Structure formats: C-alpha cells, structure tokens
Amino acid sequence: MTASIIKLSTTAEDHHIARMAAVALGLTILENAIPSPLPGVKPGLANIVTLIVLARYGWRTAAWVSLLRVVAGSLLFGNFLTPGFFLSLSGAVLSLIVLAFARHLPARWFGPVSHSIYAAFAHITGQMLVVYLWLIPHAGIAYLIPIFATAALVFGAVNGLIAARFMDDKTIYPQITQIHTD
Amino acid sequence: MYGAALQHIKPGDWLTLLLSSLFVVALTLTLWSGDLADKAIIRSGGKIFREVPLSPDQQIEVPGPLGISIISIQQRKARIASDPSPRQYCVRQGWLQQAGEIALCLPNQVSVELAGSKKKYDSLNY
Incomplete structure (x- = not known):
C-alpha cells in the first residue's frame, strides 16, 4: 500500500482563524465546568473572542471563528447533530446576523458592550425559536423567556466589557497583531 | 477598578x-403576570355543581359517588380541603390562585376550576 499524503494549501489567514477558534474552544470547555442553575443559562465566554475578532478583523473572520467553534466544540463534547448542537448553531447564526448590522453602528457612540448585548439577545432568540419550533412546541416555554432574557442582558454586558478591556490592553494587543501577521 | x-x-x-x-x-x-381568577367553577360528575365568587371565604361540601369533597375558599384562593378519593392528588395540589388552574378528584368526580375574566384555552388541536 502506498502512502498517500493529502496536503491542503493553507494561508496565513486560515492559521489565524484556526488559532482564534482554538481560543474560543478553550473558553467553551472552561465554561462547561461551571455549573448552571438552569440548562441554557451560560456566560458564553467564547463570544468574547468573537467580539474581539469582529472588531479587529471584520465580520467574515468572526463568522468563521464562531461557526468553527460551534462545530468543533460539538465534536469535542460528542453532541454533533444533536439538539444541543442545533441550539448552539441557531444561536451563533442569529448572533452573527445581528452583529453584521450592529457593527455598523457609529463607533464613536457604540462599543463592544452594545454589540455583545445585541448578540446575546439574538443568541437567545435563535435558541428559543429552535426550542419552540422543533423541541418543545408549547407556549409554556414563554415562562422561561424572562430568565433567559435577563441572563442575556447580564452576560452580554459583562462579555462586552471583558472584550473592550482586552482590546484596550496595550500589553495584549501586540500579541494579537503578531498572531495576525506571522 | x-x-x-x-x-x-x-x-x-x-x-x-x-x-x-x-x-x-x-x-x-x-x-x-398570570390572569388572576375571579370565580371558582365546581363540577361534580361532569356537571357544574356551583359557580362561586372568590371573595367571601367559605367551605363548600360537594357530594360525589364516594362521598363528600370539601372545597375551601380563602383570600381569593381555592383548594380541595378533603376528599374521599384514595390517592389524594387533588388535595395535595394545594391552593389554586390563577385563572385556568384545575384540581380534579378521581374517582370522586369532583373538580374545581378557577376562571378569570377571559377564558384561556387549555389545549389546542390542529
């Protein structure tokens, strides 16, 4: 049997996206260790990475990082193509759609905190849509919406602040640029 | 910081x-904000036994096939205080407060349902 080598030609940008997605994955795994009072109420720490990537490298890169994180994360946790995977996916997709618009808000007035809050609301909207249309088609889930909305507001604001803090930090910024250029 | x-x-x-x-x-x-209930509809054997408002506190004795179920109304809430049915599910259900809540005692065929200003659906088929 002859050994065959499949060599994909990758660009520096591919490597960069993969690194960022790996950081997001690390945060996802970290987050899974935190116990949650209610399934679905999670801080969404990986979105900090998405926010930073969005601000630095644009929407296309952010979409790659976010979706790679969802798919690779589901493979790691063994829930690829299960309801949990589709919940993550719908949340991520709706967040990205909202971020595509939110990032055009005037930067003088709106920062990562606003982006993060809008994305968090979009995330929970996407998840509730999947839950309602597919998993639990019962109006009773409306009782849970205030809890999820409150969590989205709080965690969205906190994640936005963390992202803004990281982007401001002059000691971290050079490292990010270095990753980008190497 | x-x-x-x-x-x-x-x-x-x-x-x-x-x-x-x-x-x-x-x-x-x-x-x-659940719709607050105005009245309690008490049924026995599937037929409406009485409809009572929730404002005066009172005890109502409802006869069924097994014996008498006692429904008590207090502070705009209603519950089944005692019932001869073996499993006592309706008694354990406790106080009903919001419109649409129902306690049903089987096999004594006694039920109490709270109703508000507008009737809500409790099931839909399509």
Missing part, C-alpha cells in the same frame, strides 16, 4: 443597557 471598567462603556452603550433593561422588565411583566 470599577472606573476602569466603566470607561469602556460609551454613551450609546448606556442607551443600549437602558433600553435592554426596559425590554427585559416589560417582557417579565407581560409573560409572568
């Missing part, structure tokens, strides 16, 4: 925070 965190919030972000908070409060108020 808090000052350092606050400097990352731009004026528009404050606006976002304010509007989102209002939105969450409005959502909570609309989704969590």
Whole structure:
C-alpha cells in the first residue's frame, strides 16, 4: 500500500482563524465546568473572542471563528447533530446576523458592550425559536423567556466589557497583531 | 477598578443597557403576570355543581359517588380541603390562585376550576 499524503494549501489567514477558534474552544470547555442553575443559562465566554475578532478583523473572520467553534466544540463534547448542537448553531447564526448590522453602528457612540448585548439577545432568540419550533412546541416555554432574557442582558454586558478591556490592553494587543501577521 | 471598567462603556452603550433593561422588565411583566381568577367553577360528575365568587371565604361540601369533597375558599384562593378519593392528588395540589388552574378528584368526580375574566384555552388541536 502506498502512502498517500493529502496536503491542503493553507494561508496565513486560515492559521489565524484556526488559532482564534482554538481560543474560543478553550473558553467553551472552561465554561462547561461551571455549573448552571438552569440548562441554557451560560456566560458564553467564547463570544468574547468573537467580539474581539469582529472588531479587529471584520465580520467574515468572526463568522468563521464562531461557526468553527460551534462545530468543533460539538465534536469535542460528542453532541454533533444533536439538539444541543442545533441550539448552539441557531444561536451563533442569529448572533452573527445581528452583529453584521450592529457593527455598523457609529463607533464613536457604540462599543463592544452594545454589540455583545445585541448578540446575546439574538443568541437567545435563535435558541428559543429552535426550542419552540422543533423541541418543545408549547407556549409554556414563554415562562422561561424572562430568565433567559435577563441572563442575556447580564452576560452580554459583562462579555462586552471583558472584550473592550482586552482590546484596550496595550500589553495584549501586540500579541494579537503578531498572531495576525506571522 | 470599577472606573476602569466603566470607561469602556460609551454613551450609546448606556442607551443600549437602558433600553435592554426596559425590554427585559416589560417582557417579565407581560409573560409572568398570570390572569388572576375571579370565580371558582365546581363540577361534580361532569356537571357544574356551583359557580362561586372568590371573595367571601367559605367551605363548600360537594357530594360525589364516594362521598363528600370539601372545597375551601380563602383570600381569593381555592383548594380541595378533603376528599374521599384514595390517592389524594387533588388535595395535595394545594391552593389554586390563577385563572385556568384545575384540581380534579378521581374517582370522586369532583373538580374545581378557577376562571378569570377571559377564558384561556387549555389545549389546542390542529
């Protein structure tokens, strides 16, 4: 049997996206260790990475990082193509759609905190849509919406602040640029 | 430290925070305000035995095939205080307060349902 080598030609940008997605994955795994009072109420720490990537490298890169994180994360946790995977996916997709618009808000007035809050609301909207249309088609889930909305507001604001803090930090910024250029 | 965190919030972000908070409060108020009940509909053997308002506190004895179920109404709430049915599910259900709540005693065929100003569906088929 002859050994065959499949060599994909990758660009520096591919490597960069993969690194960022790996950081997001690390945060996802970290987050899974935190116990949650209610399934679905999670801080969404990986979105900090998405926010930073969005601000630095644009929407296309952010979409790659976010979706790679969802798919690779589901493979790691063994829930690829299960309801949990589709919940993550719908949340991520709706967040990205909202971020595509939110990032055009005037930067003088709106920062990562606003982006993060809008994305968090979009995330929970996407998840509730999947839950309602597919998993639990019962109006009773409306009782849970205030809890999820409150969590989205709080965690969205906190994640936005963390992202803004990281982007401001002059000691971290050079490292990010270095990753980008190497 | 808090000052350092606050400097990352731009004026528009404050606006976002304010509007989102209002939105969450409005959502909570609309989704969590159950319709308060006005009256209790008591049924025995499938037929309406009595319809009573929730305002005066009272005890009502309802006869069924097994014996007498006692329904008590107190402070705009209703419950089945005692019932001869073996499993006592309806008694254990406790106080009913919101419109649409039902306690059903089987096999004594006694039920109490709270009704509000508007009738809600309890099941839909399509």
